[in-house]
Amino acid sequence: xxxxxxxxxxxxxxxxxxxxxxxxxxxxxxxxxxxxxxxxxxxxxxxxxxxxxxxxxxxxxxxxxxxxxxxxxxxxxxxxxxxxxxxxxxxxxxxxxxxxxxxxxxxxxxxxxxxxxxxxxxxxxxxxxxxxxxxxxxxxxxxxxxxxxxxxxxxxxxxxxxxxxxxxxxxxxxxxxxxxxxxxxxxxxxxxxxxxxxxxxxxxxxxxxxxxxxxxxxxxxxxxxxxxxxxxxxxxxxxxxxxxxxxxxxxxxxxxxxxxxxxxxxxxxxxxxxxxxxxxxxxxxxxxxxxxxxxxxxxxxxxxxxxxxxxxxxxxxxxxxxxxxxxxxxxxxxxxxxxxxxxxxxxxxxxxxxxxxxxxxxxxxxxxxxxxxxxxxx
Numbered sequence: 001x002x003x004x005x006x007x008x009x010x011x012x013x014x015x016x017x018x019x020x021x022x023x024x025x026x027x028x029x030x031x032x033x034x035x036x037x038x039x040x041x042x043x044x045x046x047x048x049x050x051x052x053x054x055x056x057x058x059x060x061x062x063x064x065x066x067x068x069x070x071x072x073x074x075x076x077x078x079x080x081x082x083x084x085x086x087x088x089x090x091x092x093x094x095x096x097x098x099x100x101x102x103x104x105x106x107x108x109x110x111x112x113x114x115x116x117x118x119x120x121x122x123x124x125x126x127x128x129x130x131x132x133x134x135x136x137x138x139x140x141x142x143x144x145x146x147x148x149x150x151x152x153x154x155x156x157x158x159x160x161x162x163x164x165x166x167x168x169x170x171x172x173x174x175x176x177x178x179x180x181x182x183x184x185x186x187x188x189x190x191x192x193x194x195x196x197x198x199x200x201x202x203x204x205x206x207x208x209x210x211x212x213x214x215x216x217x218x219x220x221x222x223x224x225x226x227x228x229x230x231x232x233x234x235x236x237x238x239x240x241x242x243x244x245x246x247x248x249x250x251x252x253x254x255x256x257x258x259x260x261x262x263x264x265x266x267x268x269x270x271x272x273x274x275x276x277x278x279x280x281x282x283x284x285x286x287x288x289x290x291x292x293x294x295x296x297x298x299x300x301x302x303x304x305x306x307x308x309x310x311x312x313x314x315x316x317x318x319x320x321x322x323x324x325x326x327x328x329x330x331x332x333x334x335x336x337x338x339x340x341x342x343x344x345x346x347x348x349x350x351x352x353x354x355x356x357x358x359x360x361x362x363x364x365x366x367x368x369x370x371x372x373x374x375x376x377x378x
Contacts, residue, residue, distance in 0.1 A: 005126075011119055012344040016328065020338035026369040029328075029338040031166070031310065033231040033360040040275065041230060044268040053267045059255050061089030061239070062266040068273045069239055076278070077211035085244040088251060089266060091258045092236035093197045093225040098124045099257055100193055100221050100240065101158070103249040105130045109157035112148065116141070116167055116345030118195070121160050130157070134347035141168035141304075141313075145179045152187055159183075161210075162195040164202055164308025167345055167356040171202055171307040181215050191246070192216060197225035197238070200281040202308040203289065207282075211241070218243045221250070226269055228310075229281060231360070235265045285310050285360070292359040295370040300378050301355075310360035313342070315353075320378040324353040335372040 010018075016029035036042075060066065066083035074080050081087065090096035097120055105111060107129035113121050115136045122132045135151045138144045148159070161180070163172040184190050194210045202208075210220040221242040227233035242250060289306055296303055301314040316327070324341035332338050340356040343349035359366060 005123070008123075012340060013119075016332070016338045016340055019329065019332045023332050023336060025332045025336040025338045026365060026372065027338045028357045028359070028361065028365075028369055029340045031228075031358050031360065032233045033310075034365055035231065035360075035362045037231050038272070038276070041232065041268060041272045044271040045264065047271075048264045048267040051267070053263045055263065056260050057263045057266055059260050060084070060251065061087065061261065062263065062270060065089060065266050065270040065273075068270055069241075072273065072278070073211060073241060076207060077209050079211040079214075079217065079241075081241060082244065086241060086247055088240045088242075088247060088254060089261050090223075090238045090240055090254070091261050092227060093195065093223045093238040094120045095236075095254075095258060096223045096238055096240045097121065097160075097193065097195065099250050099253040100223070100242075101125055101130075102128060102257075103253045104191055104221075104246065105157050108155065110153070110155045112151055112156060112159040114143065114148070114159075114161065115347060116342055117160070118162065118166050119344065131155075136346070136348075136350070137165075137168075141165060141170040143172070143176055143179070145176075145183075149183060152183065152190065154189070156187065156190055158191045158193055160193045160195065163208065164198040166198065166309055167311055167340065167342060168304070168313055169306035169309045169311050171204065172208055174208070177208065177210070177213050177216075180210075181213050184216060184219050190219065192220040194220055194222045196222050197228045198309040199224060200229050200278045201285045201310055202282050203286045204307050218245075221246055226265075229278060230269075230272070230276075235262065237261055237265050237269065288359045288361075288366075291363060292357070292366050292370075295366060296373070299370060299373045300376060301373070304354065310358060312357045312359055313354045314357065316355075317378045324355060328355060331373075331376060335375045337369050337372050 013030045020027040066087050070081050070083040101124040105128050109130040110133050111125045113132045113134050115134050125132045199207045210216045225238040304313040306312050328339050328341045342354045
C-alpha cells in the first residue's frame with residue numbers, strides 16, 4: 001500500500017506522553033490538567049445522565065446550549081449572533097478546524113500558517129490538495145506583518161491565527177487585529193480561521209477575539225474549546241462561530257464527519273454555563289503560572305513571557321548546543337520529567353530552541369517536577 005502521508009508518524013505529543021509512561025515520568029508535555037473538574041459540572045453531568053438525554057441532539061448542537069453561547073459571545077465580545085445559523089457545536093476544536101478547512105479551502109488554494117504552529121493545521125490543508133504556506137512569527141512569537149503581507153497572493157484562501165498562542169503563550173493586541181483587518185480588506189478572497197481555544201486563559205487583559213472587530217465578522221471562523229476552558233479535555237466538545245454563509249458550508253462537512261456531538265455533555269455544559277463566570281479562569285491560571293515561575297527560578301532554565309494559555313516556554317544557556325529533541329528525551333530518562341520541544345511546531349526550526357511546559361497541573365505535581373528539573377545541568 002502506498003501511504004498518503006509517508007513522512008507522517010506519531011505526533012510529538014503522543015511520543016512524549018508514551019515516553020512519560022515508559023519512564024514513569026511527570027508529564028508536563030501534553031496540554032491536559034491533572035486536577036478534577038468543578039464539582040458543579042460533575043453534578044450537571046450526572047443529572048443529565050439520569051435524564052433522557054441519551055439520543056441525538058440536533059446536528060448543530062443542543063438548542064439551549066446554542067442560545068447560551070450566543071449570549072456568551074455577546075457578553076464577552078459585543079457580537080450579536082444568530083444561534084440557529086451561526087454557531088456549531090463540534091467534537092473538540094480539532095474537529096472544527098478540520099471541518100472548516102475541508103469546507104472552505106479548495107484544491108490549489110494556499111493557506112497561511114504562522115510558525116510555530118499547532119500540528120493539526122497542515123494535515124487537513126493537504127487533504128484538500130491545497131498548500132500550507134508556513135510564515136514564521138517574529139522572535140517574540142508575535143506576528144511579523146510585513147512578512148505575512150508578503151506571503152499573501154491571489155491564491156491565498158485562508159490565514160490561520162492562534163491567540164493566546166500555543167506553544168508560546170503570547171497574546172495578540174489590538175494593533176495586531178487591526179493589521180489583520182487591513183489585510184482582509186485588501187484581499188476579498190481571504191478568510192480567517194481563528195483558533196481561540198485558550199481565549200479565557202489570559203493574564204494581562206480581557207480576552208481578545210476576532211469578534212470584537214466587525215469588519216472581520218463576515219470573513220472569520222472562530223474555534224473555541226470547552227475542554228480547555230473547563231478542564232475537561234477528554235470530553236472533546238468545542239464550538240465554532242461564523243457568519244451564516246460560511247457556517248452553512250461547514251455544516252455540510254460536519255454532518256458527515258460526526259453528525260452531532262455528545263448529548264449528555266452538551267446538556268451538562270448548558271447548565272454549567274448558567275452559573276459559572278469565564279472571567280475567573282484567567283485568575284485561576286495566573287496563579288498556576290506564577291507559582292510555576294517561582295519554582296522554576298531554582299532551575300537552570302530561563303522563562304519567556306507568558307500572557308495566556310497554560311503553557312510556559314523556557315530556554316537554556318546558548319553555550320549549550322544540545323538540540324531540544326535530545327534534551328527532552330534526556331530529561332525523561334535522567335530526571336523523569338516530560339516536556340515538549342518546540343522544533344516540531346515549525347517547518348524550518350530556528351536556532352533559538354525552546355521547551356514548552358504545561359502548568360495546568362496540581363501544585364504537588366509542579367513541585368515534584370521542578371524538584372527533578374533542578375538536577376538538569378548545562
